[in-house]
Amino acid sequence: MPQVLISEVGPRDGLQSVKATMPTEHKLRWIDALHAAGLREIEVASFVPARLLPQMADAAEVVRHAITLPGLVVMALVPNRKGAQAALDAGVHKLTMPVSASPAHSLANVRKTPTEMVEEVRAISELRRELAPQVRLEAGISTAFGCTLQGLVAEDDVIRLAVQCVEAGADDVGLSDTVGYANPAQVRRLFRRLRAEIGVHAGAAHMHNTRGLGIANCLAAFDEGVRTFDASLGGLGGCPYAPGASGNVVTEDLVFMFEAMGVSTGIDLDKLLAARAPLAAGLPGEPVYGMTAEAGLPKGFAPTTSTQQQA
Amino acid sequence: MPQVLISEVGPRDGLQSVKATMPTEHKLRWIDALHAAGLREIEVASFVPARLLPQMADAAEVVRHAITLPGLVVMALVPNRKGAQAALDAGVHKLTMPVSASPAHSLANVRKTPTEMVEEVRAISELRRELAPQVRLEAGISTAFGCTLQGLVAEDDVIRLAVQCVEAGADDVGLSDTVGYANPAQVRRLFRRLRAEIGVHAGAAHMHNTRGLGIANCLAAFDEGVRTFDASLGGLGGCPYAPGASGNVVTEDLVFMFEAMGVSTGIDLDKLLAARAPLAAGLPGEPVYGMTAEAGLPKGFAPTTSTQQQA
Numbered sequence: 001m002p003q004v005l006i007s008e009v010g011p012r013d014g015l016q017s018v019k020a021t022m023p024t025e026h027k028l029r030w031i032d033a034l035h036a037a038g039l040r041e042i043e044v045a046s047f048v049p050a051r052l053l054p055q056m057a058d059a060a061e062v063v064r065h066a067i068t069l070p071g072l073v074v075m076a077l078v079p080n081r082k083g084a085q086a087a088l089d090a091g092v093h094k095l096t097m098p099v100s101a102s103p104a105h106s107l108a109n110v111r112k113t114p115t116e117m118v119e120e121v122r123a124i125s126e127l128r129r130e131l132a133p134q135v136r137l138e139a140g141i142s143t144a145f146g147c148t149l150q151g152l153v154a155e156d157d158v159i160r161l162a163v164q165c166v167e168a169g170a171d172d173v174g175l176s177d178t179v180g181y182a183n184p185a186q187v188r189r190l191f192r193r194l195r196a197e198i199g200v201h202a203g204a205a206h207m208h209n210t211r212g213l214g215i216a217n218c219l220a221a222f223d224e225g226v227r228t229f230d231a232s233l234g235g236l237g238g239c240p241y242a243p244g245a246s247g248n249v250v251t252e253d254l255v256f257m258f259e260a261m262g263v264s265t266g267i268d269l270d271k272l273l274a275a276r277a278p279l280a281a282g283l284p285g286e287p288v289y290g291m292t293a294e295a296g297l298p299k300g301f302a303p304t305t306s307t308q309q310q311a
Numbered sequence: 312m313p314q315v316l317i318s319e320v321g322p323r324d325g326l327q328s329v330k331a332t333m334p335t336e337h338k339l340r341w342i343d344a345l346h347a348a349g350l351r352e353i354e355v356a357s358f359v360p361a362r363l364l365p366q367m368a369d370a371a372e373v374v375r376h377a378i379t380l381p382g383l384v385v386m387a388l389v390p391n392r393k394g395a396q397a398a399l400d401a402g403v404h405k406l407t408m409p410v411s412a413s414p415a416h417s418l419a420n421v422r423k424t425p426t427e428m429v430e431e432v433r434a435i436s437e438l439r440r441e442l443a444p445q446v447r448l449e450a451g452i453s454t455a456f457g458c459t460l461q462g463l464v465a466e467d468d469v470i471r472l473a474v475q476c477v478e479a480g481a482d483d484v485g486l487s488d489t490v491g492y493a494n495p496a497q498v499r500r501l502f503r504r505l506r507a508e509i510g511v512h513a514g515a516a517h518m519h520n521t522r523g524l525g526i527a528n529c530l531a532a533f534d535e536g537v538r539t540f541d542a543s544l545g546g547l548g549g550c551p552y553a554p555g556a557s558g559n560v561v562t563e564d565l566v567f568m569f570e571a572m573g574v575s576t577g578i579d580l581d582k583l584l585a586a587r588a589p590l591a592a593g594l595p596g597e598p599v600y601g602m603t604a605e606a607g608l609p610k611g612f613a614p615t616t617s618t619q620q621q622a
Contacts, residue, residue: 219495
């Protein structure tokens with residue numbers, strides 16, 4: 001069993017943030033490559049109206065392919081009940097909902113207040129219980145570490161919202177640094193409080209590298225016991241409705257850190273680096289980031305997760 | 312008093328790694344801007360033969376200017392006794408010597424084995440005692456976390472070399488990730504051992520961001536009690552004699568991390584970002600890195616070190 005779960009968000013978070021639309025065929029090839037590298041949770045799509053996010057118009061088709069991959073937890077973002085219905089119809093294993101701690105960002109992102117979004121969590125939790133009780137429901141608290149619209153976000157607001165999401169039926173509640181404002185001291189403080197308040201429901205760390213601290217913030221979260229980390233291959237992504245949000249943590253660099261530390265991810269680094277090719281092929285001209293990919297693995301590097309272990 | 316000391320290495324480590332030579336006048340303006348931002352230790356030059364490193368031919372002139380800046384500790388790299396003599400003549404406050412834990416890198420870098428370099432430390436320590444006993448002597452253990460030539464570097468070799476440097480007269484011994492191989496677990500382990508072995512002589516962390524872990528490694532070192540961090544404005548630098556070495560930790564991002572965490576650096580972030588202008592002006596066309604500079608400071612950001620505190 002890997003010691004940490006890397007949850008790849010590129011096919012949703014990444015692809016919805018770029019102007020171009022990756023053709024479906026390329027998406028499937030990219031997801032196949034991610035799965036082949038050992039990723040076991042991938043956020044593959046967002047179920048939103050195609051007129052708002054044409055990049056996600058093929059969400060159902062992508063999900064229907066992804067669920068055929070053995071051992072993969074297929075996750076989709078849903079902002080509301082209608083999206084959840086469509087995602088469940090397509091057969092997802094896990095729903096994730098963006099619940100922003102900043103009212104300004106919440107209104108810009110989903111046209112609902114944080115309190116209204118908690119009610120959406122409740123409605124979707126009930127829908128899930130009726131239609132597909134085995135499906136997991138995650139709430140990601142956006143702008144948990146600050147907001148480009150509002151500025152500071154009170155830690156009490158974040159924790160209260162997380163508790164409300166659990167009460168409304170969310171299985172996991174993660175914290176997202178949507179705009180790259182977080183620092184390691186804050187990450188430690190907030191995840192410690194989150195764990196104290198909601199225990200086993202405390203979920204993933206979703207960090208951005210906007211100001212260069214993404215990986216350090218993941219380390220800080222790991223130190224506090226977080227074991228699920230969102231990341232995006234090639235650092236693709238951000239939030240189109242949060243000005244200045246850019247730079248998801250680069251999956252390759254994060255996996256390199258954990259494997260180098262002796263913390264197993266279940267991911268084969270060489271195959272993960274190879275998964276950059278279908279990403280680049282599907283989005284010609286789009287910049288793809290990552291320091292490990294550029295520098296290569298260290299001489300004599302021995303990851304905890306080898307190809308043999310995978311086999 | 313600042314809680315951490317950021318030791319700026321750009322004018323030496325950075326400038327000797329690029330092809331172009333920054334004109335002396337520009338170096339002085341850049342160092343002035345770094346000092347104005349609150350930096351209180353700057354490695355301003357390397358005393359090596361100008362035919363080997365023409366970028367450093369004006370070392371003495373740069374030192375003579377830098378020592379006029381109030382409160383600044385002026386440091387220079389010296390590979391041997393002759394360089395040390397010249398640096399002391401110019402009036403430096405601190406000497407730093409590269410002592411590589413990898414014999415292959417040591418020979419490539421200074422054409423001496425690690426053991427021979429310890430003897431250089433002893434010779435320079437004695438010279439310093441005769442000529443300028445108030446001058447501080449630092450040994451930086453290069454390739455302490457791995458080497459692109461040798462691969463793995465035994466931790467026992469690193470610690471033994473550090474102890475030998477202290478016995479030879481070094482006041483401080485730091486650990487350098489010359490080629491960007493380090494990971495946070497290794498950083499914690501090695502600095503813990505270093506402190507256990509040489510106590511107050513344990514010195515700076517010199518990290519590279521070659522594989523994206525530079526800032527996380529600084530955080531790991533901070534957690535272990537390290538309070539001096541080398542960094543380079545705009546991430547300039549590397550080592551010309553270590554293939555694949557690139558990307559010093561970016562001063563701006565590191566200062567942002569500490570200030571955001573509430574750890575004072577004594578550095579004014581706005582003025583630090585402004586110090587990128589004279590760097591860029593002196594090295595036209597050279598890429599300058601840094602995420603914080605690109606993204607800007609967070610809305611509502613309140614650093615621990617304000618302009619008023621500086622005044």
